[in-house]
Every structure is written in structure tokens, then in C-alpha cells.
Amino acid sequence: MNVDEVLRLRDATPGCAQVIHFNHAGASLPSQATLDAVIGQLQREALGGPMETADIQVQQRARTAAAALLNAQPEDIAFASSGSAAWSQAFNALGPWHPGERILVGRHEWAGNLACMAEAVKAGARLEVIPCDASGAVDPQALAQMIDRHVRLIALTWLPANGGLINPAAQIGAIARHHGIPYFIDAGQALGQLPCDVQALQCDVLKGAGRKFLRGPRGTALMYIRPQFLQRLLPVQRDVLSAPWDGQRFTLRDDARRFETSEVSLALLAGLANALEEHQRIGATAIRQRIVELSQKLRLCMKRIPELTLRDLGSANEQSGLIAFTLEGWDCLALKQALAERRINIGANGVAYTPLDMQARGLNSIARVSVSYLNTEEEIEILLTNLAELAAQPQISMSTQSP
Known part of the structure; x- marks a missing residue:
């Protein structure tokens, strides 16, 4: 991705002229075309009637683009209001849990997913953490030693929200598939940041939000369900779309839309479709290369600020665009x-968001810079200058957790 292309993409993104945005892991800046897609659909609904202007092509575009993103088929994709909502739906559709059943998770698992698992633990299931290797990543060899007939689910947060680690998702998938154990991937920080091929990952369920590196609207998320696994999932929530009346009974759909409802925001899906198509035109490989170049430079420069401590895990040769750090004398939220x-x-995360990992490392909170292909070297220099200035004038505030 050359400088001219980056400038063109920034010119097409209104927010780039207003702020220096290093919180793409929280929510990125949408393009004007994505905004136009949302507003255009709302205007059509306002002028012609929301039901009357419900163009099925909007959903088809979004589903086709999402499938291309993941190397899947459109019928394997379901949309949801958030990644957490999608994951919860899939987990609850596994059915009741029983004493002695085991759930194996990475130490970096997202708290929203853990909250769902807590109900299974109440029923007697055991939640067990897969050991990490020397880099802090989930250790596939350790996982292999944990497998027995009581393991009912393996869950992995691919790219944790509190730092630059990239977990070995494909290696975990190979183990899960070999033993026939369901495998869920939380790809919230991965989608839009690095290539994602569900066939290579060998996952049964994968979810991610639209608002992060994909640059889609808030309130959008997508979920992939492996077609051979779909029949094992019985959604708790059903309506006339997900379980239509066939003349004799209500029957669950035989595609991933058994997790959707008939009520949907076409405006948000129109925006998501545009964002996904923009991502496809730029190319996942070019995006990954740009993020690696910028984040590597930023990490090296941040190490030169004496008061700043990087809090990333993972191999220095392969890290994501999420950079976790603390600044001496500063509460992360105050910073x-x-x-x-x-x-x-920038972002800031407390223990409540990745509790297993934060507690294991003795961290109360971290500040987080997340880099996108939209960022520039000039913005990096401005960020570094401001961090150095703030480091020279510490101001500790009451510690709280990020909203």
C-alpha cells in the first residue's frame, strides 16, 4: 500500500481530518461511502416506507461480502447486533451442560464469552485454562495433552483485546478437528486486520464485530457457522425467519440464518456491505503489511520513552496492530x-475485559494504541511527542475501568 493510496483512503474518510485515531480496536473511522450507504437506506425508508423499501439485495450484498472475507459460503453467515451477541447465541445453542463436562479456553479469552460460560459452570461444567508458551500465546502442545472424552468445547480469542498477541488459531483448530471437538473463535480484533480463512482455521463457529478494523457501523457483527456443525446447534431465540411454519410445524432453517430474526436494520447492513466491499478492494494482505510496518515502528519508538512500559505478549516477529502499554505516573483512563x-x-482496558490474562500478569489496566492502514507516520510522531510530554508531567487519577 503506497502513500498515494493511503492519502486517497484518508481523503474518503471524514474523521481523519478531525482526530488522530489510534482506537481502531475499539471502533474505526467509517468512510464517507459507508456513511452514505447507511443514510441512503434510511432516506429510502423515510420516503417510501420502511417495509416497502426493504430491498433483499442489501442483505445479499452484505452476506456475499462477508463470505468472501472468510472464504465461506453466503449461507454460512449470520448477522447480529454485536460480536458478543453472536457468540452468546452460538454457545447457548449447544444445549444444556452437565457435571464433569469441560470447556478449554485460552488465558486471553474475552470476558463477554466467559460470562456465557459461567452459566455452564453453574451447571457443573469445568472451565479450564490452556497453558501458555514462553511468548505468552496459547500452547497447542499443552492443549493436546488436555484432551479427553469430557472436553465439549475449545474456545479461543484469536487476537486479545489487551495487547499485540496473535494466538495460533489454525494449530488449535487442527487439534480440535482431529478429536472432533467443537471449536469457537472470537475474531473480533482479527477481522479486517489480517487474512481470515475459516477453512484453514478449521473452526466450527467464528464471530467478529463490524465496527473495528472492518470500519463498518456500530451495531453490526457477523458469525460464520461450519455447515456440517449447524445441525448440532439449536438456537434458543426463534421467530418466523429462523424457524418458519412449513404448513405443519415450525422448522429451523438449514442455514446460518437460523440465528437471525426477521427484524433487522437494513441501513446498518447497507453500511456493513459497503465497508466489507471496500476492504475486499484494498486487500487483506496489503492491509496486514501496512499495519505491521506501522506498528513495528511505533513499538520501537515507544521503547525509547523511559517512563513507558510495553505490555504486549507474543513473538516480536508476529504481533498485531494492538499495542498495550502503561505510562509511569499515569492511570490508564486518565492518560x-x-x-x-x-x-x-487511544483505548484503555481494565481487568473486567480480559480477566484471566490481566490477573495472571498482575495488571489492573492497560492503555492501548491500535493501528490501522489509515494511520500515517506523521500521526505516529505526534502521538510519541504527546506521550513524552505527558510522561514528563505525571498526573495519577483514581483507577477505574474502561466503559
Whole structure:
């Protein structure tokens, strides 16, 4: 991705002229075309009637683009309001849990997923953490030693929200498939940041939000379900779309839309479709290369600020565009606010979001910079200058957790 292409993409993104945005892991900046797609659909509904202007082509475009993103088929894709909602639906569709059944998770599992698993634990299931290797990543060899007939689910957060680690998702998938164990991937931070092939990952369920590196609207998410696994999932929530009346009974659909309802925001899906198509035109490989180049430079420069400590895990040769750190003398949320006052957006996470990993490492909170292909070297220099300035004037605030 050359400089001219980056500038063209930035010119097509109104937010780039307003803020320096390093919180793409929270929510990225949409393009004007994505905004136009959302607003255009809303205008059609306002002028012609929401039901009357419900164009099925909008959903088909979004589903086709999502399938291309994941190397799947359109019928394997379901849409949801959030990644957490999608994951919860799939998990609950596994059916009741029983004493002695085991759930194996990475230490970096997203708290929303853990909250769902807590109900299974109440029923007697055991939640067990897969050991990490020397880099802090989930260890496939350790996982292989944990497998027995009581393991009912393996769950992995591919790219954790609290740092640059990239877990070995495909290796985990090979083990899960070999033993016939269901395998769920939380790809919330992966989609739009690096190539994602569900066939190579060998997962049964994969979910991710539209608002992050894909640059889609908030309130959108997608979920892939392996077709051979679909019949094992019985959704708790059903309606006339997911379980239509066939003349004699209500029968669940035989595609991933058994997890959808008839009520959907076509405006948001129109925006998501545009964002997915933009991503496809740029190319996942070019995006990954750009993010690697920028984040590697930023990590090296951040190490030169004496008061700053990087909190990333993983191999230095393969990390994501999420950079976790703490700054001496600064509460992470206070630092985020101080930078926001300078029109620089970063993120900050507390223990509640990745509790197993944060507690294991003794961290109360981390500040997080997340890099996109939209960012520039000039923005990196401005961020570094401001971090150095703030490091020279520490201001500790009451520690709280990120909303």
C-alpha cells in the first residue's frame, strides 16, 4: 500500500481530518461511502416506507461480502447486533451442560464469552485454562495433552483485546478437528486486520464485530457457522425467519440464518456491505503489511520513552496492530482522557475485559494504541511527542475501568 493510496483512503474518510485515531480496536473511522450507504437506506425508508423499501439485495450484498472475507459460503453467515451477541447465541445453542463436562479456553479469552460460560459452570461444567508458551500465546502442545472424552468445547480469542498477541488459531483448530471437538473463535480484533480463512482455521463457529478494523457501523457483527456443525446447534431465540411454519410445524432453517430474526436494520447492513466491499478492494494482505510496518515502528519508538512500559505478549516477529502499554505516573483512563483533549484517540482496558490474562500478569489496566492502514507516520510522531510530554508531567487519577 503506497502513500498515494493511503492519502486517497484518508481523503474518503471524514474523521481523519478531525482526530488522530489510534482506537481502531475499539471502533474505526467509517468512510464517507459507508456513511452514505447507511443514510441512503434510511432516506429510502423515510420516503417510501420502511417495509416497502426493504430491498433483499442489501442483505445479499452484505452476506456475499462477508463470505468472501472468510472464504465461506453466503449461507454460512449470520448477522447480529454485536460480536458478543453472536457468540452468546452460538454457545447457548449447544444445549444444556452437565457435571464433569469441560470447556478449554485460552488465558486471553474475552470476558463477554466467559460470562456465557459461567452459566455452564453453574451447571457443573469445568472451565479450564490452556497453558501458555514462553511468548505468552496459547500452547497447542499443552492443549493436546488436555484432551479427553469430557472436553465439549475449545474456545479461543484469536487476537486479545489487551495487547499485540496473535494466538495460533489454525494449530488449535487442527487439534480440535482431529478429536472432533467443537471449536469457537472470537475474531473480533482479527477481522479486517489480517487474512481470515475459516477453512484453514478449521473452526466450527467464528464471530467478529463490524465496527473495528472492518470500519463498518456500530451495531453490526457477523458469525460464520461450519455447515456440517449447524445441525448440532439449536438456537434458543426463534421467530418466523429462523424457524418458519412449513404448513405443519415450525422448522429451523438449514442455514446460518437460523440465528437471525426477521427484524433487522437494513441501513446498518447497507453500511456493513459497503465497508466489507471496500476492504475486499484494498486487500487483506496489503492491509496486514501496512499495519505491521506501522506498528513495528511505533513499538520501537515507544521503547525509547523511559517512563513507558510495553505490555504486549507474543513473538516480536508476529504481533498485531494492538499495542498495550502503561505510562509511569499515569492511570490508564486518565492518560486516555488527556490524549483525547489533544484530539488523539487511544483505548484503555481494565481487568473486567480480559480477566484471566490481566490477573495472571498482575495488571489492573492497560492503555492501548491500535493501528490501522489509515494511520500515517506523521500521526505516529505526534502521538510519541504527546506521550513524552505527558510522561514528563505525571498526573495519577483514581483507577477505574474502561466503559
